[in-house]
Amino acid sequence: MRRTLLFIPGNNAGNIQNAGLFGADAIIFDLEDAVSPMQKDSALNLVCNALTMLNYECEKIVRINLENAKNDILALSKTKINSILIPKAENVEEIKELIKYTKNLNPKIEILLLIETPLGLLNAKELAFLNGVSAICFGAEDYTSEIGARRSESGVEIDFARNYLLNVCKAAKIDAIDTPYTNINDENGLIADTTYIKNLGFDGKLVISPRHIDIIHNCFKPSQKEIIWANQVLNAIKEAELKKSGVISLNGKMIDAPIVNRAKKILKEIL
Structure with missing residues (x-):
């Protein structure tokens, strides 16, 4: 489950040590934007030491530097890392090579891709189906800057990108992770934005503040109305099976496989 993926600066020893206490589903130790060029090497060493010595009860992800990707991956492959986040993913052949390199070093490492550019969005259809990719994340700030859009509260300027990435991820059967809420x-x-993307079908959201974690988790919980409906659907299925009836309905509406799957998904999300 990847409802919340919290960014932690890779050069902040205190935050790295306490990262597991915030309750996020995943931690992203950031070696890219959060770290100045002069601190990249020391941050990599700090993160590698933490991933070797400390235990975190959540998914451990590292956002690497694309310019020095293989060096970062080589060092991280020897730690207890779960996943690598590749930023500004857009070149399919380049990403293929990085995935191959990663899997040769450590086959258990999963790959997440961060789409932050128009070219990355156009190539997302191919990127999502690459073997080893388990999620695509959306970075709206860089994306809107590149297309010349102004960010708004409604988010209308990123609707196309959100919907396109969502459909690509669902087709590839991988997680779709939305952009952070920056205020x-x-x-x-935050509640309105998270509720919106949950209803679209996103699986989770990137997070830049620990204060957002519980709020996002609550947004992703099914409502009482949804839980009652889901239980009614599954009870109707059981009743039809007992009666050996081939026709199943609830409140006058037919129940088919997509309805059953939706009901099961809702009940699975109860935490």
Whole structure:
């Protein structure tokens, strides 16, 4: 489950040590944007030491530097890392080579791709189906900057990218992770944004503040109305099986496989 993926600066020893206490489903130790060029090497060493010595009860992800990707991957492959996040993913052949390199070093490492550019969006259809990729994440800030759009509260400027990436991920049967909500103090805006992307079908959201974690988790929980409906669907299935009836309905509406799958998914999300 990847409802929340929390970014932790790779050069902040205190945050790295306490990262597992925030309750996120996954931690992303950031070696890219959060770290200045002069601190890249020391940050890599710090993160590798943490992933070797410390135990985190969640998925452990590292966002590497694309310019020095193989060096980062080689060092990280020897740790207790779960996944690598490749930023600004857009060149299919380049990503193929990095996945192959990673899997040769450590076959257990999963690959997440961060789509942050128009070219990355156009190539997402191929990138999502690459063997080893388990999720695609969306980075709206860089994306909107590149297309010349202005960010708005409604998010209308990223609707196309969101929907396209979502459909690509669902077709490839991998996780679709939405862009972070960047206003740390706007709780109502975060709730509205998270509820919106959950209803679209996203599996989770990138997070830049620990304060957002519980709020996002609550948004992803099924409502009481959804839980009641899901139980009614499964009870109707059981009743039809007992009666050996081939026709199953609930409140006058037919119940077919997609409806059953939706009901099971809702009940699985109860935490």
